[in-house]
Amino acid sequence: MTIHKEGYTSIAVAAIIFGIINLLSFYFLSFNYPLLTGLISIVTLGLLIFIISFFRIPNRTLTYSDNQIIAPADGTVVAIEEVQADEYFTDRRIQVSIFMSPLNVHVNRNPVTGDVVYNQYHKGKYLVAWHPKSSTENERHTTVYRKGGKEVLTKQIAGALAKRIVNYLKAGQQVKQNEEMGFIKFGSRVDLLLPLDAKVKVKIGDKPQGGVTVVAEW
Known part of the structure; x- marks a missing residue:
């Protein structure tokens, strides 16, 4: 460790x-x-x-796969639903939300290898991280990765205690799966927006490990 x-x-x-x-x-x-x-x-x-x-x-054996999307954060899966994208995308996507309590590891990792095509910070509120509107109203940092014509979006979302989101990436950068994307201090949430044809491999209540657990295949 x-x-x-x-x-x-x-x-x-x-x-x-x-x-x-x-x-x-x-x-x-x-x-x-x-x-x-x-x-x-x-x-x-x-x-x-x-x-x-x-x-x-912690010391971990990380998971690497070209056709799998790996959990960007530790925590608990609190939402898996089809949503209308509100940023970058204009179509409907599968949203997988991982709530991070203060007891979780708070390193955030790249879910895929690819190009960063979008990277944007947004000011916002500090609703509790499991609140449904936290994805769109809280302070957050959005990153979109493109790999082989497919794209996946991540949102680092601040919570009631998390007052600082750190993101190390920038648009145009090439990144590798499981390298550090950023860090959020003191409890928060990370959302993934996946293509509708992605096969989700987790369920509500699962406790994924960042860099280890397969969230979906595409």
């Missing part, structure tokens, strides 16, 4: 705050309230470990 570069500053700040709180607690409370001092130490240590784990990159 390694720590993602997006976490270096957050972890450093958290560690400093952890140290200050515990030094003050030890100095002012430990003599008269030793149990309270111990509780503060346990709680703050737990929060520090949580923040470190949030930015973890």
